[in-house]
Amino acid sequence: MSLVTLLPFIVLIGAMFLMTRSAKKKQQAAAQMRSDMQPGTGVRTIGGMYATVKEVHDDMVLLEVAPGVHAVYAKNAIGAVLDDDEYNRIVHGDDALKADDPIVPDDASSLTGTADAADSPADAKIDLGKKPEADGAEPKDGKADGDTGAK
CATH class of the missing domain: 1.20.5 (Single alpha-helices involved in coiled-coils or other helix-helix interfaces)
Known part of the structure; x- marks a missing residue:
């Protein structure tokens, strides 16, 4: 060969x-990562639940999923060990803005170029390029309303 x-x-x-x-x-x-878990650490399970580690054993961990609510999980069910800042941001909603964080508007004003949604009328009609038909006139396809053409 x-x-x-x-x-x-x-x-x-x-x-x-x-x-x-x-x-x-x-x-x-x-x-x-799983072996470095310590009590008091915030974790995310593979199912997406956030909890605080209370006890760590050989093959399992005791998690506090809510104040006073404890659950036993296998160590393999821990998907990520989170640092304190990230855990508090996700679980407690601590969204303190830092000086280098960008400020993003909560509406689409930056995309449309309008400064405020109140500047454009809510009931403004959008031109779709269709011409309105006269009352009582047949549609251009020759079918009356509700007529599918099948017999």
């Missing part, structure tokens, strides 16, 4: 090696 015929197989094996290596690194990082 020549090197040219073996080259696709070598490339395929190399790609598989790199993918499995990357997946193994991600698994190790997740295991390290």
Whole structure:
């Protein structure tokens, strides 16, 4: 066999090696994150629930999902360990603006060019390029209202 015929197989094996290596690194990082959990830390489960860690055991954690409400979860069910600022922002709604945070308008005024939604009349008609038909006149397709043409 020549090197040219073996080259696709070598490339395929190399790609598989790199993918499995990357997946193994991600698994190790997740295991390290879960083992570094401490009581009082905010976490997000793989189901999307935010909670505070109360106790950490070998294969499970006790989470406080609401004041006075505790639940037992497997360590593998912890999707992310959050830092205090992020947890408070998400759970408690602490949205204190920082000096470098951009201010985004809560309406589409920046897209339309109008300063305020009150500047444009709410009942303004939009021209769709259609001409209104005279009362009693037949539509252009030759069918009366409700006539589907099927018999």
